[in-house]
């Protein structure tokens with residue numbers, strides 16, 4: 442099999458690269474071990490006429506004009522504002538924890554006192570990571586940060602990552618800051634939407650080019666000896682590519698329990714988090730995503746986090762950003778530099794916790810280099 446470029450994986454990074462490079466007239470072979478394209482963004486329509494995100498909720502949000510314009514070539518968008526609630530002491534409160542959550546959790550006089558302190562210290566509209574808030578010396582702010590840390594972050598993070606928030610790179614919990622605001626939206630980006638016909642349709646449109654050939658349900662390592670190419674882009678696990686010679690990088694996986702209900706909606710918003718109770722971290726109610734689409738019942742997913750077993754599933758969900766994994770990753774990165782015609786890209790190739798828009802913009806940058 443001879444191609445100009447071989448791309449291993451068919452997730453968001455791979456689809457952007459294939460689309461861009463095929464337009465330049467290069468022949469592309471995509472090799473994907475799953476039986477579908479789209480990576481973890483893959484969705485499908487079920488019997489309830491709901492689009493189900495098979496690998497967990499994916500909400501597209503970005504401030505990057507270039508990324509928004511680029512993807513808009515392949516899909517129309519369904520307006521959608523993501524809202525998340527968390528079960529804190531039996532009450533469902535807005536996440537990111539904000540001034541409204543504060544009022545839901547505390548009696549008015551105490552909430553007033555804490556709100557005044559937050560406004561004086563940080564100002565309205567500021568976002569503060571929980572780990573930074575915990576460094577505050579003021580007694581009231583200490584009380585509040587300990588409360589949020591214990592009730593929102595410790596349990597969830599321990600379930601999700603199997604370590605406490607302080608043992609992860611601060612950027613992980615920093616993704617969900619404490620928001621000194623009354624804005625209950627999960628994301629504040631300029632653009633947030635869902636592809637009107639779903640992610641899979643968007644990726645199909647991206648790959649609709651006669652120069653692109655796709656091998657599904659195929660493990661790269663089973664066929665690599667038959668391949669001839671000028672360049673290969675590998676979006677799988679970088680440690681696996683090198684046979685884990687510097688040690689296996691840590692990853693976390695997810696497991697989902699899908700349940701159908703004969704109800705219009707299961708819960709008030711698309712996502713409810715359970716930091717302190719249950720084994721699962723969150724429940725997604727898919728009937729809340731495309732409000733204007735008629736559906737016949739609802740479908741939910743309970744999300745459980747688990748250790749990654751490389752033998753069972755070669756495509757894990759999350760790299761685990763911390764000091765130790767960074768040291769191992771840097772060794773693979775140096776090794777990768779010795780392979781001039783192989784490029785590592787995407788969440789697993791770069792071992793980075795990318796959002797979807799990061800993945801797209803990194804892939805667009807990479808195209809310019811190639």
Ligand code: UDP
Nearest residue numbers: 527536593594597598601613614616617714
């Ligand atoms: N997090 C938390 N409690 C929450 C929501 C998030 O502790 O209610 C922490 C947790 O460590 C999680 C991280 O913030 O892994 C990032 O959350 P995000 O919603 O961005 O995760 P993703 O949707 O990417 O899984």
